[in-house]
Amino acid sequence: MTDVLIVGAGPTGLTLACDLARRGIAVRIVDKSPAYPRSSRAKGPNPRSLEVLADLGVVDEVLAAGSAPLPMRKYRDGLPVADTDPYADCAPAPDAPYDRGWLIPQWRLEEILRDRLAAYGVRVELGAEAVALTDTDGDEDGRVGVTFAAGPPVRARYVVGCDGAHSSVRKLLGIAFEGKSDAGLAMVCGDVALTDGVLARDRWHQWFDEDGAVMLCPIPGTPSGWWFQAGPERDREGRPLAPSQEGFRRLLTRHTGIPGGHLTDATLLSMYRVNVRMADRYRAGRVFLAGDAAHVHPIAGGLGMNTGIQDAFNLGWKLAQVLAGRAAPELLDTYEEERLPVAAWTLDITSESLRATLTAIRKPGGGLDSAITPETAGLGVGYRWSSLAAAPDSDAADAFTADSDAADAGPDTGGGPGGPRSGDRAPDAPCLDAATGAPTSLFRTFAGPHLTVLGFGPGSARALRETAAAYGDAGAVRTCRVYGADEVPGDGAAGVIDDRGHARAAYGTGGADTVVVIRPDNHVGIVAPADAVRPVREYLGRLHRADGAVGMVDAVGQG
Incomplete structure (x- = not known):
């Protein structure tokens, strides 16, 4: 029985397959190629995609197989005229462990992802060209039919087209690809x-x-x-x-x-x-589009493969929550709601990067470094306009941009000064394991197929206990107490010690007792005072149903 059928085995499809497989979802992934697809265009993941790959558990293999970006030597009339290193002044920051992208052939990245997928017992099925879709809204059993040019048809609860710019799935759905x-x-x-x-x-x-x-x-x-x-x-x-x-x-x-x-x-x-094209919608019933099947744009800035990887990371946990019965099907509506505006922004920023590059190369010393900007790192992309933001602001979608000038366009969701708001990428911070004293980080706490609830300050302890009691099924929601450097955790205490204050600084708590919900795709769900249990409970209830959730509110009161 197939829960999700993925059509297309490039980086987008493989990322989605790995994410679903580790969540226990019955996933199949097919590709029309008779042999594993090989492509030479994408040169590697950007910093945000490296964070995704770290969460999937493959970043060490990616780093070992590739190299850091190289300095650029520019020539004119056959002679060298300039050497430029766009990353010369970069360094990892406490809230962002990767300060630059990584060079690795796309085919090698795909090999690494296929190996990880095989460890879950799933292998790419080759020579499977989708030629027809039936019951895209689901038949009486809630399944979509997919017919192939050769071989038996498949029925799946959901289908995702990750099959590139010439996507058969998109064409079969009749979705426009405007641009x-x-x-x-x-x-x-x-x-x-x-x-x-x-x-x-x-x-x-x-x-x-x-x-x-x-x-x-x-x-x-x-x-x-x-x-x-x-x-x-x-x-x-x-x-x-x-x-x-x-x-x-x-x-x-x-x-x-x-x-x-x-x-x-x-x-x-x-x-x-x-x-420069994008689909006018990302979904038709139980069929979704991701990656180049949904958007294509200039390669300047290297955002093509990376945007697809991040599409997959947004969609994977939502499909899993719905398939497991932990969230209502309406959660799937937020995939298009969140990722389509990002694609529109990506088309704009890459078009501008291309224009800047074409202008730069007209002069000696100009080169591809003109396309490398803070936006191409992907770390500023968030979803403040989303209905999953604690206080959604629909106007923010139209004003979306990933730079600091637009940082105030999103809603105020309770974060302290300088801290992230609901929908923003959750920052990292180096810490110490509270039980062992060993170095760790918030990202290691987030890694895996679960939601995370962080508690800052002694006042958060009760909220964390109630959350753990209500949502403690197989670790699907994990709690983590963030102790200050001046606090003394008890013997065997779980959580992390913010020994240098990086976590408090990153989340802008200002020393206040605070609870932060982190979505499974490492974006901030809600930031709330530790005694405001009801909004935290209600937010968690949207992403993860739990029979004990009502008891948490009753025990703590109205908050």
């Missing part, structure tokens, strides 16, 4: 091998000239592999020519001066054209 294409902006891409020693592998080399460009970035984990991107060759009418190994050699010689014979192999060849 525009720029036929004049194109790029050829591929993985190439170069003769050893031709270029230093400690730089991302970028040649920009009046008549074209070539970019070569070393592929981590390979002895001689490089990501190759270039302006395409064109025919007499100015139409881009299809990528080929010989074409890559000609482009290499023309723009870099390196003899084309040093390019010894070229694979995963593709043509990239700038498209």
Whole structure:
């Protein structure tokens, strides 16, 4: 029996499958390719996606298989004119453990996610092209039918199309993919091998000239592999020519001066054209869209794969809560409510990044670093306008932006000065384990398929006890007392010690007794005074039903 069928086994589909499988959901994931899909475009996760991968338990493998972003060497007329390191002044912060993205081939990231999925007993089913959908609102048993070009059909309680920009699922649903294409902006891409020693592998080399460009970035984990991107060759009418190994050699010689014979192999060849499009809705009955199936945009800033990963992380826990009977089906409405405005913002920010890059490369020393901004880290993306925010503000959706200027657009949900509001990404903080004294962090407390309730100050202890009693089924809701450096936990006390005050600073509690609910996707649910039990109970009740929840309010009073 299949609870969720995922169509498409790229990073978005695999992230969703891993998240559902670890929650005990019966998930299947299929892909129309006869072999595991391989792509060369995405160069790796940004800081927010690294946090997602850490929660899924694979970030150590990702970091080991990849490398930190490289300094960029820019050339003009074949000569180096500038070296730029966009991350030279960056450093991990207490509330954000990853200060930069990570270079890793998309195919290698997919291997890591497939291995994690296999550990849950789930494997990608290849050669399964979806050609029809029936009962998208669910039949009498609440199931959607999916027919494939070959093989038996499948019925599942929910279906998620993660099958890319040309999504069959989206087309079968008849969902519009509005936007525009720029036929004049194109790029050829591929993985190439170069003769050893031709270029230093400690730089991302970028040649920009009046008549074209070539970019070569070393592929981590390979002895001689490089990501190759270039302006395409064109025919007499100015139409881009299809990528080929010989074409890559000609482009290499023309723009870099390196003899084309040093390019010894070229694979995963593709043509990239700038498209700025998004679906007008993310859901049709029991069928959802995620990743490139829902939105495509310029690659400037590297937000394509990352936005898909974060779509999956938003949807996974909601599907699981509904399938387990812990939340009402209406919870699934918040997926589109939260992620569609993020996609619209992403289209805007990547279009601006592309414009900035095209302007920068007209001058010697300009390069791809112009597309790297604080927004591309993904750490500022939140959902203050959402109905899951404790005091939703519908006007905030239209005003959404991830920068600090828009930080006040969301509702005031009780956080202290400088602290996160409902819907914001939950910050990290280094702490000590209260029982052992060993170093730990809030993110380690959040990691896993559960909600987390943090309690700051002695006054939060009772609320945490009542929460644990009401929601203590198999750890689906976990409580964590955050002790101050001046507090002395009892022997064997559970929780963390905020020995340097980073947690209090990150959550803006100002020393007040406070309760904070953290959603399973590591966004803040509600921030409330420790004695305001009723709003906390009501908020938890929306995300996780519990028979004992009424008793918690009765025991504490109106709060």
